[in-house]
Amino acid sequence: MQVLEIVRPSSPTEDFRGQYGELNCYSSIRGAIEAEASNDSVHLFFPDVLQDKAAEFLTGFRGRSMYAVKANPHAEVLKTLYTAGVRDFDVASIREVELVAGLLPGAKLYFMHPIKSRQAIQRAYMMGVRAFAFDHMDELNKILEETGYAEDLELFLRLGVSAKGAAYELSGKFGAPLDMAPMLLSRARQVAMKLGVSFHVGSQCMRPGAFSEAILQAAAVVGHAGIKLDVIDVGGGFPVAYPGMEPPALDSYFQTIHSALDMHGFADAETLCEPGRALVAESGAVAARVELRKGTDLYLNDGTYGALFDAGVPEWPFPLSLITADGRATLDETSFYRCFGPTCDSCDKMEGPFPLPVDVAEGDWVIFEHLGAYGHTMQARFNGFYSETMVAISRETDTPNTISVPTLVAAPTLIA
Numbered sequence: 001m002q003v004l005e006i007v008r009p010s011s012p013t014e015d016f017r018g019q020y021g022e023l024n025c026y027s028s029i030r031g032a033i034e035a036e037a038s039n040d041s042v043h044l045f046f047p048d049v050l051q052d053k054a055a056e057f058l059t060g061f062r063g064r065s066m067y068a069v070k071a072n073p074h075a076e077v078l079k080t081l082y083t084a085g086v087r088d089f090d091v092a093s094i095r096e097v098e099l100v101a102g103l104l105p106g107a108k109l110y111f112m113h114p115i116k117s118r119q120a121i122q123r124a125y126m127m128g129v130r131a132f133a134f135d136h137m138d139e140l141n142k143i144l145e146e147t148g149y150a151e152d153l154e155l156f157l158r159l160g161v162s163a164k165g166a167a168y169e170l171s172g173k174f175g176a177p178l179d180m181a182p183m184l185l186s187r188a189r190q191v192a193m194k195l196g197v198s199f200h201v202g203s204q205c206m207r208p209g210a211f212s213e214a215i216l217q218a219a220a221v222v223g224h225a226g227i228k229l230d231v232i233d234v235g236g237g238f239p240v241a242y243p244g245m246e247p248p249a250l251d252s253y254f255q256t257i258h259s260a261l262d263m264h265g266f267a268d269a270e271t272l273c274e275p276g277r278a279l280v281a282e283s284g285a286v287a288a289r290v291e292l293r294k295g296t297d298l299y300l301n302d303g304t305y306g307a308l309f310d311a312g313v314p315e316w317p318f319p320l321s322l323i324t325a326d327g328r329a330t331l332d333e334t335s336f337y338r339c340f341g342p343t344c345d346s347c348d349k350m351e352g353p354f355p356l357p358v359d360v361a362e363g364d365w366v367i368f369e370h371l372g373a374y375g376h377t378m379q380a381r382f383n384g385f386y387s388e389t390m391v392a393i394s395r396e397t398d399t400p401n402t403i404s405v406p407t408l409v410a411a412p413t414l415i416a
Contacts, residue, residue, distance in 0.1 A: 004159065073104075111132045133158050175199065290365070293362060
């Protein structure tokens with residue numbers, strides 16, 4: 001994890017509110033950008049938004065909500081979630097184990113990556129991790145061997161379910177085939193203190209029904225295995241509202257899941273979910289400065305090798321706003337732009353099209369909103385371009401100088 005560089009304003013401004021943990025805290029995005037005077041993009045964190053979203057999961061989902069750390073492992077994000085009541089964390093690597101265990105000693109960690117190195121399994125167990133996922137007999141044997149055939153293991157069989165309606169389909173890499181799953185469950189039942197199944201319907205799932213279909217498939221596997229299941233993990237995939245992508249309300253997902261669990265024999269089983277994007281996306285944004293304009297091509301100080309990978313590679317349609325360099329009002333007319341990142345690689349581009357005012361100019365800051373997930377964490381250091389500047393923005397954010405951009409883009413094609 002990158003070390004955060006703390007840059008305090010040389011002279012206090014009316015927007016500066018002090019510290020939020022290790023972050024400088026401001027009352028406005030413009031005030032933050034001007035005070036930080038960063039040559040790099042600026043990561044914006046809205047802790048109040050994150051607290052509200054955590055409360056929505058903790059009160060709406062009837063089981064335990066464990067945060068998928070991969071979405072955003074920043075220390076202040078993790079601490080904010082813990083303060084809000086999140087106590088369970090889905091970790092995928094030994095570095096994530098060490099990060100969360102060192103920062104939040106009271107958290108419970110679930111090593112839910114289905115394939116782990118022997119060293120990672122052994123180290124995690126020594127650090128107190130007892131919950132491990134697997135999707136193959138060889139992986140189960142690795143867990144048993146590297147934990148010394150421990151009798152206090154919580155084992156989760158990751159199922160390769162089939163569900164439609166996700167923007168990112170995740171069944172191609174992980175998940176036990178359903179015809180093999182009963183045998184794997186039976187073997188795990190012999191050695192597990194607590195036995196569970198897990199699945200993932202895909203990221204940004206737009207259909208609540210995908211969860212009920214997956215639960216039905218899990219019930220069939222458990223029935224064929226003829227064993228008692230202690231816990232079911234319904235995974236992540238809860239969606240966020242992006243331009244052109246208006247999902248049902250989060251509560252409808254919870255109701256669908258709860259009904260399916262009761263209908264298919266899991267009413268008494270412990271229940272988990274793994275929100276990542278849905279928890280943190282709306283609590284973050286990235287401000288990228290326009291370094292040069294060539295017609296409808298904008299050259300930014302961030303790109304696909306940085307926080308804007310999702311804007312370029314899968315061409316994710318983030319909400320946009322604009323902060324002008326000089327505080328000027330922009331023209332009402334909107335144009336469509338293509339954006340380029342700062343590296344020398346010609347692949348560092350974002351086709352968009354991105355709707356912005358026709359008079360956007362060098363020095364203006366484009367705000368990519370809802371980028372609290374997979375923004376800060378996706379940064380590389382290629383060509384020396386990256387940003388360690390993150391600031392907190394208080395709930396009392398004043399945005400009269402932030403120009404909202406109308407939604408004029410369509411959603412990406414969903415994978416069936």
